[in-house]
Every structure is written in C-alpha cells, then in structure tokens.
Amino acid sequence: MTVARVPLPVRVYAWIVRRFLPRAFRERHGDRLVQLFGDNWLVESRTRPKPAMVALFLVEVLALLANAAREHVAVWQRVSPSRLNSSDCAGLGERVRWIRFLARDLRHAARALRKRPGFTAIAVATVAVGIGANTSVFGLLHSVLIRPLPFPDSNRLLVVDATAPERGVDDMGFSYAELLDWQEMNREFDALAGFYYADLTVSGGDSPLRLKGTLVSANFLEVLSVRPMLGRGFLPREESLHADRSILIGEGLWRSRFGSDPNIVGSSVTVGGESSTIVGVLPAQVTFPEASQIWMPFRWDPENPRYMREARMIGRLRPGATTDQALTDLQRIAALLAERHPDTNAGVGVRVRLLREVVFGNDGERILILYVVASLVLLLACANVASLLLVRNDSRRHELAIRSSLGAGRGQIVRLLLTESLLMAVLGGVLGIALGWYGRDFLLAIRPRELQPLFFPEIRPDFLFVTVAIVTATGVLFGLLPSLTATGAGSSGLVRNTGGDGKSGSKLGLTLVSANVALALTVLVGASLMVKSAMRHGALHPGFDPDNVVTLQLHLPDADWTDRARRRTFFEEVLTEVRAMPEVESASVITELAAEPKSQRWRMRQEGTESYDPREVPLVLTDVCDKGYFETMGIPLLAGRDFAGADRRDDTPQVVIVNVALARRFWPGENPIGKRIGLGGGTPSSEDRWYRVVGLVGDTYNSGWGSPTEPQAFFPLGKITPYDSYFTVRTVGNAKAVLTAMRERIWSVNPDIPLSRIRTMEQVVRQSNWHVSFNSWAFSLFSVIALVLAATGVYAITAHTVARRWREFAIRIAVGACSRDVDRLVLGRGARALGSGVVLGLSVSLVGARFLGAMLFGVSPMDLGVYVTSLGVLTVVSLSAGLVPLIRLRRQSLMAVLGGE
C-alpha cells in the first residue's frame, strides 16, 4: 500500500498515535492500532454515509486521546511497584487512582504557584483580564445572536412591513382591509397577526401609570406560540369595534401593580380611561414586540379606508418554508393588490425580516466585532502568559533538572508544568468570570434602561460550557509550548545550570514577541478605528443644545380629554405656571423629542404643483409645538419668526415652521418664508388644508444620529392639540428642583395625568446613541489592555533573553566588548522580532479592517492616522519594555554575574 493511498483520516490517526501515545505502548501496539483503525475504517466507509464517518472519526480520535492520557498515567504508575495486582484491570480501581494522581499533580502545582506569588499574581491577572473581556462580551453576543427569542421556533417568526420604494419609505404599516387581504391570500404563513405600538395608561391606585403597550390582532399569541400563564388569550370577536375591552398584562406588571394576585383574571382596570377586563397574564419573558407590558386587541373599524395604515405584521412561517419563499409570495400578493386597488396600493411593496433582526437591529454585528476584538485580547493574554511562563520555567531549570535526574521523564515534567498552567487558567478563569460579570454590569450601565430587555445576558449552561472550554484551551495553549521547551534541552545542560545555548528557548521567545506584537497591533488598529469612528459620531453637533434642558412626557387620558379646547386650556395653564418659575429660562411643548425616533409622518406638498402623482407626495416628519420650543432647545431660527400666542387661536391664519431640509426639498434655492404647504395626498381643496411658512429653523438629526436630516414641519399647538407630548424646559438652576416643582404644578391642575420619562436632554441624547459611548468605552478599554499586555510580554521575553545569556554578556564585556555592543546584540534580535510582528499585525489589520468598513462612521478602514499612531505607540511601548532588562544588566556588577565561576 503506498502512502498516497492511505486515507487522510487514517494518516491523521497515525500521526496522533505517534505524537501522543507513550513510547513503550507505541512500540508495542502502535502499528497494529493504526492498522486496526484503518481496516475498520475501510469496512465501515463502504456502508456508512459521510456524516456517520465523520462522527466515527471524532469518536475514535477522542477515545484515542483519552486512552493516551490513561496510558501516560499508567507509565507513571509503573514507578510504584504495587501496580501489577489483579485489580489493575478493574475500571473502578483505575478511576480512583486517576483522581489520586490528579490530586497529587494539583498539590504540586499549587505549591509551585505559591512559591512565586508575584509571578502567579501577574499571570493569573493576565488570564483573568483576557477571559473577563471574552466572557462579558460573549454574554452579550449570546443574548443577541445565539440565544433563541423566548418563542418556540422563533426563527420562523417574520416581521412584515409595507414599503413605498419610490418615496423611500420602508416601514409603512398595513390597514385593516389590507391585513385581512394578506391573511386570506398568503400561502407561506401558518398565521399572520397585526400589531401596533401604543403607550397606554393604567389609572386608579396611587398614581396613574404610563406603560409600553401594544395593540394586537386576536391571533397574536397563536403566531408567537405562547400560552398565557394565567387566563386565556384574545378571542376573534374581541377585535370588533363594539366589543368590551379586554387586556392581557405581563408578569412583571402583574407582580408590581397587582401584587401577584392569582385571581386577577376577570377583574377590571381602567386603561386609557376605559374600564377593561384582564383576561390573562403573559409570562415575563414575553415582552413582544419591545418591552411591552400590556396588550389590547385592535378595535378595527371596518369602515377605515385602505390608506389608514397603522399596523405592522408578524407571521409564523409554515414548517419548511423559507424567508425567500415568503417574500416571493408576499410580493405576489402586493402585485395583486396593486392591480385591484390602484389608488391606494400602487407602488406599495413589502419586505420581511426575521423577528430577531427587528429586535436587535445592528447590535448583533456590532457585538460580533467587539467579540472578535475580545478574542484577540484573549489570544494576546495567552501569548503573554506563555512569555511569562517561558521566563519562569527558565528560572526553574535547576529544579526541573533535579526532578529529571531523580527519574522524572519528560512526560512527567510536561504534565506537571501543564497542570500548573491549567491551575492558573482555572484561577484566572474564575476571576475572569467574576470580572466578566462586573464587565457585564458595566456594559449594562452604559446601555440605557429603556433598551431591549431581551438584550440582557444571563448565565446559562451553554454559556458556562463555552467559558469552561475557553479556560481549558487557554491553559493548554499558554502552557504547552513553554513546558515542551523547558524540558527539551538536554538534562546535562540543565544540571550544570549554565543555560546551554538557549537556542530553542530564545527562538520560541522571539516567536512570542512577534505574536505579542502582531496581536496587540491588530487589536490596537481595530479598536482605534472603532474609537475614532465613535468620536466622530459623538462630535456631531445634534443641531440643538441639550445642556440645561429637562424634559418629561405627559399623556392626557383619551377618554376624559376629548374636548380640544379643554386640552388647549390645560397646556396654556401649565405652561404659564412653569414659565413663571424663577429657575425657568424658557419652556415649551413638543409632540416628539429631538434626537429620538419619530413616527408621525404626514403627506405634504408645496403650492403650485397642480398635476402630481399621489404616490409622489412626500411623507414629512410632523410635530406640533408651542412658541418658545426652538429657543428652549437651542435650535437656531434662521429666517422668519417663531410661533406667537395668537397662532394657537382658531381665528388666526394657519401657519407652519419648516426645517432647512424641507425648504431645500420643496423650494430649492428659494426663500421659503411666505410659501404655502398643503396637507394630505388628495387635492387640498378647502382653504383650511393650506399652511403658510412663517419660520425656517436649522436641521437636527431627526432620523437617526448621523443619518441625513429628513424634511420636518412644525405646527403650532392649539389648532392641533395632541394627547401625548413632552414638556421641554431650559433651566438656569437645579434641574431636579424644577422637575419636582413642575410635577406638582401639573398635578395641581389635574392629579390623574400620568407623567413619565423624566430626563435631562443630555440623557435623551445619550440614550439615543448609546452605542457611541458603548463603543468608545469598550474599545478604548481593549486598546489599553492590549498595550499593557504587549509591554509585559515584550519585557518578559527580553528579560528572558538577557537572563539566559547573562554570563555570555558578562564575559563579552569582561573581554572588552562595550555594553553598547551587548545592547545591539539584544535589541537587534528583538527589533527583528518586533519587525516581523509589525508586518504580520499590519497585514491582519488591513484585511480585518475591511470587515469593519460598514460599521465605521466618518473614518476609512485604511485611515492612515490610526495605523501610524497605533504603530508608533506600540513600537515605543515595546522598545521601552525591552530596554528595562538591559538597563538592569548594566547596573549589575560583572563580578556578581561571574562570581559563580
């Protein structure tokens, strides 16, 4: 049989036999073992399918490794003469012996670690930092990318949005009539449900409570495949306009507000001013779609026109259907609907996304990058500890030599050293998991509280399993090479304690320097790019001035406040009182806060476009605000005037203030003041649909931080008076005191009004782009860790080299070389290692940075500044670390070094 005809698995198996089995066993059985495996392989591969063969191979290899370990122990046992009794073949006795030997190994290792507390502390801390960084980020990664959403078969859950590609809208909703069409016509979903975010107020009790809620189709629990923990889900008839109100509440709300009352089902509460019956309680992990605590069935009015698009859709794919099939089918329906209802459905498309994508958005990608960097940090920590071990083993050559001359074989010494490094890995791992736990809290602290509750790492068995695997791999990775090197040199050299030629050790040392430098450089470049991008992001001017502005949200319970005049009077009263407070510089009201996601878009067109296609009428972000809003927020008024008190009244002309983006869109190059905007997509026939532009204000980031500003129109409070709005107040004094006073003023007008989300505008900004600070913190931290690790690694190796060749250098100096020659000798080799590390690191970074491209904002992945700075800082740090041992060598007296001769 020629070598080429031996199947690869058999060759791999043979290699493992050669590498890992004790020599005696190998010589006695090695060939026949490989032959047996090969024969079995040939026979089995004739009948078994490929995957089964892969499994067979894995089982055989794992068994081989386990047996190899066992045979090594057996070799060791041979030292004790009592081992050849009959119970040697007994499994139980062997297991006991295993444990005994392991315990002995561990005792030795612990003693060795205790003997060098400084070294142990540094090494354990390094491992802890690496594992801590890794586990905390893995926790996030796990919760975002790996852990299934809390619904059965959650990868069959798709969110469907209507789109209007020609108008650049991709999150349009569906109307009731459309929802019925889609439910009826689709072929790829088991069930489709509509849902719609709605904040709801629960009143009664001490204070009214404003909660995140969701309006849903009656079948939404069927789509999610979730059962209520108490009570039942919704019934189809509860969807009707005239049905009695029924609600489902979340477990959290049930516990906090209703004291975990087991008889809650059937009792009634006031929600949104209407008496509603609680029909069930949903388990805590169900917060669909986002942090929702209360669910209510839609109350569809069958008369609603097709263009009243309010609901989004979620569907459960039928088993076996793919996302692509679903999309194709939905597109087919969209085309059919466009044919049947050209006035409302022409140009309306559809898109589908996995629920997971909707819930986590970009977070997954972001955290994956963070995890890659964290893994590099862990590798760096391994390279680093390997460097430290190399040095440590060096100073232990004498001890190892004595062990060896007392009869310990190479295998035994390697095992001892490996046990030590595994022990260190475990210690570091325990510490690292603790660190990771704090790191997680730290990450959560950066994250705003209102973000996804699902985005919450928890300790789970699979997560712990991965961590244990990482710890073990770490121990073996940083322990194996140095131990093999330590035992590789001839024992005669060891006993004489002359250091031998040190070739294998220093070659490994230089490799480790390169690895340290390359890894550190990769981490530095990647992290610096992310930090720079975050800084660019953070340096963006939001278009308003968040300093000293506080804000609170208020909701007028719908049922009691249907009278517009009553709402208007309420706002006027409260604003007058708040503005009169001495700490208040200015105060106003707005429907949606700057820097937060907007949902109100109305169709508008400029006067003078007589013939138009209804599909091309743009959707414009729409807000309602009172006078003084722009002053309070520090948004510059560029032309025209602010609203005035008179604009609130019904008998004054209708006016609007627009932002620069809208002016540019509607009247490019013209002065917008005095021009008119028509509301609605149809022909604005009546005069009251026309609004005259009286003011032009600066742009803010109104559709996401760093994204282009959308056209936005502001209407005066009064003519349109919302139920929901935010008070915004610019203060001169203590913002907290102002908030307390404001709350009292509002409640003195009406104690039933729920107030929520009391924040400073700075908090609002921070929450809306938390990932910026998240990125800067996390990646800066990783850069610093990388630098410190690289410095200790390089220091350790240089110290190692100097120590190994101490005598040689001393002799060189004694026979006339000046110390500079010695420096050159050491630094020359170090510089070459540094150089190859830099080249390797740069190449990896250049390739890796391409993947960062999409995540970077305002920074090119090839940003020269980042590369030069990282390289410069790393080189300076490494060279300085390398110089320290040389300076110490110089201080050492020659006689002290040569004294031993």
Next chain:
Amino acid sequence: MDTRPLSIPVFQILVSLSDRQLHGYAMLRDIKSRTAGRVSLTASTLYSAVNRLLDAGWIRESEDRPAPELDDERRRYFAITPSGLEALRHELWRMDWMLSTVRDKGIGPLAPREQ
C-alpha cells in the same frame, strides 16, 4: 475474594478469546456481533485493554497461526492464558454472587420490551 467488577472492554475481550485465538479486528467484530452492537469498542480502547491484559498475564500473543493461505502476516493473534481464564471465571462467579445477593428481594431483570 475480590468483588470489584472487570471493565467492560476487559471482560468482553476475555470472553472473545475464551474459546479461540483472534486478532484485533476479529475481536472487535466478535464483540460487536455477540452483544448485538451494544458494546462497540474503539480501536484505541481495545488496544489499551489488550495492553493491560498482556501486562497482567491474562492473555498472550499466540505463536500458532492459521494456514498460510488464510493468514495475514501483519496480524497478531492473541490467546487467553490459564490465569486469564481463571479471572474470567472469577468474574462470572462474581456476577452470579451479585445476583444471589438480590434474589431474596423478589425483583427480576427487565423484560426485553422494558429495556
């Protein structure tokens, strides 16, 4: 008498060799077919056990080989030794004795369908 059980590989190898001489692959096949596939040893487990059995003197390498036309010279044949046979019989006694310690309790083994 020692009442600790033999490990499964050791026991099965002794049983396989109790009435004939076999080489490694034949032992694997014999064990698998006698136990209806319930005991399936990996190559390394087999040789690890063989190694211990050789050391303990319970089996030996056999000099007798089959007729040349049936023989594969790469193969090595193993045979059980008198002490190996004794160990196997001791194990059988032990199993019997173990059973005797429960008989009075009135419970029997699982019927095949329950297994």
